[in-house]
Amino acid sequence: xxxxxxxxxHDAGIPLTEGRGSSGVPPVFGTPxxxxxxxxxxxxxLSADEIQLILDTAEAMKEVGTRTIKKVPTLRGKTVVNLFFxxxxxxxxxxxxxxxxxxxxxxxxxxxxxxxxxxxxxxxxVRNLEAxxxxxxVLRHASAGAGHLAARLCRARVINAGDGMxxxxxxxxxxxxxxxxxxGKVKGLQVSIIGDLLHSRVLRSNVLLLRALGAEVCTxxxxxxxxxxxxxxxxxxxxxxxxxxxxxxxxxxxxxxxxRMRGYFFPSLREYFQQFGMTAARLRRAKPDVIIMHPGPMxxxxxIASDVADGPYSVILEQVANGVAVRMAVLYLLAGARHE
Amino acid sequence: MPVVMAADQVARTVTRIAxxxxxxxxxxxxxxxxxxxxxxxxxxxxxxAVLHDITGASVPTGVLxxxxxxxxxxxHPVGPQPVLRKTExxxxxxxxxxxxxxxxxxxxxxxxxxxxxxxxxxxxRSIELVVLVDRGHRELPIKADYVGKNLPTSxxxxxxxxxxxxxxxxxxxxxxxxxx
Numbered sequence: 183x184x185x186x187x188x189x190x191x192h193d194a195g196i197p198l199t200e201g202r203g204s205s206g207v208p209p210v211f212g213t214p215x216x217x218x219x220x221x222x223x224x225x226x227x228l229s230a231d232e233i234q235l236i237l238d239t240a241e242a243m244k245e246v247g248t249r250t251i252k253k254v255p256t257l258r259g260k261t262v263v264n265l266f267f268x269x270x271x272x273x274x275x276x277x278x279x280x281x282x283x284x285x286x287x288x289x290x291x292x293x294x295x296x297x298x299x300x301x302x303x304x305x306x307x308v309r310n311l312e313a314x315x316x317x318x319x320v321l322r323h324a325s326a327g328a329g330h331l332a333a334r335l336c337r338a339r340v341i342n343a344g345d346g347m348x349x350x351x352x353x354x355x356x357x358x359x360x361x362x363x364x365x366g367k368v369k370g371l372q373v374s375i376i377g378d379l380l381h382s383r384v385l386r387s388n389v390l391l392l393r394a395l396g397a398e399v400c401t402x403x404x405x406x407x408x409x410x411x412x413x414x415x416x417x418x419x420x421x422x423x424x425x426x427x428x429x430x431x432x433x434x435x436x437x438x439x440x441x442r443m444r445g446y447f448f449p450s451l452r453e454y455f456q457q458f459g460m461t462a463a464r465l466r467r468a469k470p471d472v473i474i475m476h477p478g479p480m481x482x483x484x485x486i487a488s489d490v491a492d493g494p495y496s497v498i499l500e501q502v503a504n505g506v507a508v509r510m511a512v513l514y515l516l517a518g519a520r521h522e
Numbered sequence: 523m524p525v526v527m528a529a530d531q532v533a534r535t536v537t538r539i540a541x542x543x544x545x546x547x548x549x550x551x552x553x554x555x556x557x558x559x560x561x562x563x564x565x566x567x568x569x570x571a572v573l574h575d576i577t578g579a580s581v582p583t584g585v586l587x588x589x590x591x592x593x594x595x596x597x598h599p600v601g602p603q604p605v606l607r608k609t610e611x612x613x614x615x616x617x618x619x620x621x622x623x624x625x626x627x628x629x630x631x632x633x634x635x636x637x638x639x640x641x642x643x644x645x646x647r648s649i650e651l652v653v654l655v656d657r658g659h660r661e662l663p664i665k666a667d668y669v670g671k672n673l674p675t676s677x678x679x680x681x682x683x684x685x686x687x688x689x690x691x692x693x694x695x696x697x698x699x700x701x702x
Contacts, residue, residue, distance in 0.1 A: 216603055235605075242587065242606045251642050254590040284590075514590075515603055 217515050221333040221340040225351050225390040233394060237359050239511035240504070246283055247506060257286035260317040260517050264290045265307070266343070267298065267323040272478050272502060273343050273352070277320050280509035286517070289316070304328060305335060312336035318517050321345070339516045347381050347442065353477050354387035356508040358395065360501045361432055364473050369396035374426040376458060377436030377485045380407040381443065384477045385436060389415055402426035403436075403458060406447040423458050427468045434475040435460055435485045451484050461487045465495065473497045526673060527694035532654070532685075535670040536565065539652060540572035542668055543621065550579040552647065554618045558636050559587045559607055561625035564687035565654055569623065584611035586622075591635035609639070616644040621668075625683040627653040630664035655694055657681050 217235070219227045228236075246254055262281045266274055274290070281288045291311070293299060298307060304323065311319065312335065320341045321329050326348035333340040344350040361368055373392055379385050379401050392399050393416055400418040401409070402425070412419050420426055427433065438454060448454050460474065474486075474495045482488045491498060527535070547553060550573065557566030563585050570583045589595075589606045622636055633651060640649060650667040657675045675681060675696065682695045 239606045242608045245609050246590070249642065250644070254642070255638070256590040256595060511606075514606065 220516075221329065221342075222351050222512055222516060223329045223333060223340065223342045223345075224349050225354055225387045225394070228351075228391075228394070230394045233355070233358070233391060236355055236508065236511050236515065237362060239515060240355070240359050240507040243507040243510040243514070244504075246510070247503075252283055253285060254283065255285050256514060257281070257284040257517055260286045261315070262286045262288050262318040262320065262513070262517070263311055263316045263338075264288060264320045264343075265311065265322070266291070267293045267304070267321075267328075268344065270322055270343070272505065273322065273350075276502070276505040277341075277343065277352075277509050280506050280513055283506070284510055284513055286318075286513070305331065308332045308335050312338060318513065341512060341516065344383055346383065347386075348383050349387045349390075350383040350477075351387050351391075352505070352509055352512060353384050354391040355512070356501055356505040357384075357388055357434065357475060357477070358391055359504045359508055360475065360497055361397075361473070363500070363504070364497060365431060368392065371397045371431040372400065372429050373397050373432040373434060374400045374402060374430040375434045375436060376402040376423060376426055376460065378407050378438045378447075379403045379409050379436065380447075381439040382436045385409075388434065389417055393417070400426050400430070404448050404454070423460075423464060424467055427464055430468055430472055432473050432475060433460065433468065434477075435480075437477070437479065438481055438484050451481075455484055455487075459483070459485060459487060460490050462489050462493065465490060468495075475501055478502070523695050523697055525693050526681075526696050527655075527671060529692040532670075532692040532694065535654065536568045537572050539668045539670060540569050540576060543569070543573065543652075544576055547619075550577055550581055552617070552619050553579075553621065554582045554584065554613060554615065555621050555623055556584045556586050556611065556615075556636075556640065558622065558624045558632060559585060561683050561685055561688060562586075562623045564685045565625060565652075566621075566623040567687075569621075569652070582613045584613065584615075585609060586611065586636055586639055588632060588635040588639050591639045593631055593635065611643055614644060615640065615646045617647050620646045620649045621652050622649055623652045625654050625685075626681050627651070627656045627664075627666050627669075628659055628681075630660045630662035633664050634662050654683060655681055 217232055246252060264274060264277055278288055316338045318339045318341060319332060320343050321332050322343040323345050326346035328345045329340050329342035342349060342351055358368055365371055375385055375388060389399055400420060401412055402420050402423055405421055408419055472495055474490060476486060476498050480486055480491055482491060555566040555570050557563035566583050570581045573579060573581050587607045587609045589604045624632060652668040653666045654670040655673050656666055656669045657673050659677060673681060678698060680697050682697055684691050684693050686692050
């Protein structure tokens with residue numbers, strides 16, 4: 183299909199300013215039943231009410247996955263493009279299953295098999311896909327802000343499925359759903375996030391979300407992998423894993439991201455495991471009802487010992503299951519109403 | 523705002539419908555009630571309670587949210603999505619006689635969506651429709667099998683069913699609403 187028959191520009195109606203969302207921009211929808219922003223790029227664009235709406239919707243979506251026929255006709259006729267410039271198993275599979283359960287037509291574009299391999303820029307790829315009039319683009323890219331760029335270039339709604347070291351909003355949402363399911367609430371809980379803080383988009387989205395919902399957050403990792411200004415977000419930081427484990431209701435482990443490390447942050451993976459790896463022995467200091475989370479993929483024997491990953495406190499596979507419901511909720515809330 | 527049904531009338535109507543259900547059923551063993559959110563749910567629960575009082579049988583009761591099946595979902599140019607809530611049908615509907623329960627029957631579009639939703643759960647032997655109020659103006663070939671009250675209305679009017687469980691009071695009110 184060639185450019186739109188109605189002659190409108192691809193970016194028609196979308197303000198070209200940054201920071202759409204949380205402040206300054208009046209809400210498009212008057213009631214909490216809708217999301218104000220056109221896209222889901224950052225947890226920072228969502229109000230606490232909007233986060234709760236997504237979680238409540240996801241809670242209802244879970245039922246669809248328990249049926250014999252796991253499909254509802256809601257997004258019939260909608261086209262969703264999954265545009266993945268970075269490797270992904272969980273997130274991509276999860277989005278695709280969510281799209282299919284809602285009856286959307288899906289298209290997967292991955293770097294290796296696309297013109298990106300021939301040197302096409304992100305902007306050109308997005309513009310060309312936009313010309314085929316998709317309703318939603320799910321984008322994963324190695325650069326922070328890739329989603330923001332794409333959102334400015336197209337009328338399709340953009341869902342950030344991970345942009346560099348910036349954010350991974352749907353991961354934080356599924357983590358929150360898992361916590362809420364296990365603990366009945368998020369507010370007031372002690373959440374310790376341990377691992378490679380510096381390179382983690384999961385951390386950034388989770389901190390924003392957990393703070394918005396009123397949880398206390400403690401971050402822990404080697405000094406070389408700390409983020410400098412966490413105190414500004416009301417987040418505690420420590421290099422002592424025992425301190426992080428004690429009193430925690432939720433322990434979230436982050437993957438050591440060797441592929442993003444340019445330089446030496448710690449002497450060896452074995453030393454990291456000795457200092458910061460989550461082991462059954464360390465876990466003895468934790469609350470008896472603590473839950474262990476990991477966004478995956480896990481490095482067993484690096485940030486988490488195998489017996490902890492597969493142990494009774496682990497809710498890691500629940501997180502994966504909740505991922506589908508959260509993505510169904512986001513797709514439903516975004517792809518439903520047109521934004522013009 | 524004329525009240526067309528007061529609390530005692532709502533109660534009597536539910537009891538009467540329950541009696542009609544018993545009258546028309548050889549057995550209640552294969553029967554199940556499914557209430558459509560929001561107000562079909564308390565009506566279904568009340569019917570189940572009355573059926574239990576009359577016959578001693580406990581008729582399983584489920585909750586159906588039709589949001590994902592609405593035919594107007596993706597048609598609004600802008601605006602919030604209807605809030606999605608949980609569907610809870612914790613029994614097999616295969617080969618059962620299903621009584622679908624709603625508060626007001628109007629265009630029939632909700633029922634169309636509910637039929638699609640139900641059929642995704644299995645293959646019931648039959649589906650019948652119970653409504654507290656039938657206000658007319660059907661847009662689809664759908665009719666109710668059990669009607670609490672036939673209420674002639676104009677398109678400008680709206681019928682508000684308020685229930686103890688939702689609004690804290692039982693009544694049916696006919697309002698003159700400017701928008702259709």
